Amino acid sequence: xxxxxxxxxxxLVVVLFCVGLYMLVSKSNLLKKLLxxxxxxxxxxxxxxxxxxxEGGDPPILVAGTAAPYASPIPQxxxxxxxxxxxxVTAVALALIVQIHAHxxxxxxxxxKELP
Amino acid sequence: xxxxxxxxxxxxxxxxxxxxVNLPPHDAPDAPIHTGVGVRYLARGVEETGNKNLVTAVxxxxxxxxxxxxxxxxxxxxxxxxxxxxxxxxxxxxxPAAAAKAANGSDIVPVSPVVSYVVRLxxxxxxxxxxxxxxxxxxxxGGGFQAAAVFAAxxxxxxxxxxxxxxxxLVPDDWRPWLQGxxxxxxxxxxAIGWRLTGAFLGFPTDDHTAQxxxxxxxxxxxxxxxxxxxxRLFVEMET
Amino acid sequence: xxxxxxxxxxxxxxxxxxxxARARDLLAAVVIFSLYSLTMTLVWQHRGAPDVAMTxxxxxxxxxxxxxxxxxxxxxxxxxx
Numbered sequence: 001x002x003x004x005x006x007x008x009x010x011x012l013v014v015v016l017f018c019v020g021l022y023m024l025v026s027k028s029n030l031l032k033k034l035l036x037x038x039x040x041x042x043x044x045x046x047x048x049x050x051x052x053x054x055e056g057g058d059p060p061i062l063v064a065g066t067a068a069p070y071a072s073p074i075p076q077x078x079x080x081x082x083x084x085x086x087x088x089v090t091a092v093a094l095a096l097i098v099q100i101h102a103h104x105x106x107x108x109x110x111x112x113k114e115l116p
Numbered sequence: 117x118x119x120x121x122x123x124x125x126x127x128x129x130x131x132x133x134x135x136x137v138n139l140p141p142h143d144a145p146d147a148p149i150h151t152g153v154g155v156r157y158l159a160r161g162v163e164e165t166g167n168k169n170l171v172t173a174v175x176x177x178x179x180x181x182x183x184x185x186x187x188x189x190x191x192x193x194x195x196x197x198x199x200x201x202x203x204x205x206x207x208x209x210x211x212p213a214a215a216a217k218a219a220n221g222s223d224i225v226p227v228s229p230v231v232s233y234v235v236r237l238x239x240x241x242x243x244x245x246x247x248x249x250x251x252x253x254x255x256x257x258g259g260g261f262q263a264a265a266v267f268a269a270x271x272x273x274x275x276x277x278x279x280x281x282x283x284x285x286l287v288p289d290d291w292r293p294w295l296q297g298x299x300x301x302x303x304x305x306x307x308a309i310g311w312r313l314t315g316a317f318l319g320f321p322t323d324d325h326t327a328q329x330x331x332x333x334x335x336x337x338x339x340x341x342x343x344x345x346x347x348x349r350l351f352v353e354m355e356t
Numbered sequence: 357x358x359x360x361x362x363x364x365x366x367x368x369x370x371x372x373x374x375x376x377a378r379a380r381d382l383l384a385a386v387v388i389f390s391l392y393s394l395t396m397t398l399v400w401q402h403r404g405a406p407d408v409a410m411t412x413x414x415x416x417x418x419x420x421x422x423x424x425x426x427x428x429x430x431x432x433x434x435x436x437x
Contacts, residue, residue, distance in 0.1 A: 042393065
């Protein structure tokens with residue numbers, strides 16, 4: 001979709017990325033920061049997948065009933081591995097957050113900074 | 117704190133918007149992504165790899181290294197979670213943490229019988245769906261990673277209903293290390309076999325379709341088992 | 357038709373992302389994040405990336421959400437202002 005010469009899908013991705021970045025830098029709660037990181041990751045995946053689309057294209061699965069043009073398979077494969085890495089990162093970060101809460105009783109960065 | 121973070125976000129957004137405006141429109145057939153190496157994959161992928169699903173072909177055959185070390189990454193994530201020290205009885209923060217937990221009332225939540233029944237009813241069908249994705253992944257959407265995610269989802273759903281310890285018992289202790297390392301191990305084995313057959317690490321014999329399909333299927337099964345068990349173990353580790 | 361679908365989905369994406377940022381209740385934020393992931397899944401499925409959509413549905417909306425929920429159960433549900 002084009003609007004004023006801007007590709008709306010790409011602009012949307014930038015907006016989502018910035019919302020995630022804002023959560024990451026401005027929120028004090030570690031869980032909210034991690035949610036922001038996840039929003040950023042998804043925005044980047046959306047950007048990569050979107051860049052591989054083609055006008056009127058079918059998915060890159062060459063079976064009967066589909067026809068050229070096909071969407072590019074490379075971005076999709078890269079994003080597939082990226083999603084799994086993202087969930088690994090999230091799991092490690094969440095385990096760390098649970099440990100931080102168990103040790104200090106808070107997951108607010110502001111309060112963690114005040115600790116002796 | 118707030119105005120500074122807004123300023124930072126704007127500073128990041130500006131170059132991003134400028135970059136995005138200068139990109140070619142995303143469905144244009146003449147964009148660089150549709151004239152580069154992807155063209156060759158689309159034209160010759162089926163004949164070279166035997167995979168009709170070219171996403172699987174790119175994952176396993178053309179970009180095998182990437183996938184290899186990506187499964188190493190999730191294995192490392194599990195190792196990192198397992199390596200974290202457990203418990204906190206001795207430290208000074210332990211008391212408020214326990215108090216907060218009691219206030220939350222989050223220790224034991226009884227599971228509704230409806231949820232329990234539905235999860236138990238759906239589990240076999242989910243398993244069938246995962247197996248279908250695993251073994252039909254080369255001609256339909258699906259493949260190792262998707263099957264791994266669905267396998268893990270079955271484990272997690274059952275774990276929420278039956279309790280994580282009972283689900284952990286589903287995987288025998290003797291097999292656990294092998295299953296958790298299944299994905300990197302499968303890749304290492306196939307890489308060695310490919311080296312023997314073609315002279316290239318992780319090489320696939322392009323002229324022998326039977327061998328190629330067998331190797332691809334072995335990798336898919338390894339990824340599905342390893343990935344599923346690792347994701348489920350992450351859940352069990354965090355829940356207990 | 358496709359343009360209408362796109363417009364609805366894209367506005368839903370922005371709305372959910374902003375709601376995640378604004379929610380004070382962490383449980384609400386996580387549930388809305390799950391909705392954001394599911395919307396993203398629909399968009400990708402619609403645009404010819406069924407493999408990615410499937411993985412995101414199972415991992416992004418399923419496994420990630422459950423891990424977040426466990427963390428909330430073990431830590432705290434309220435974000436301090």
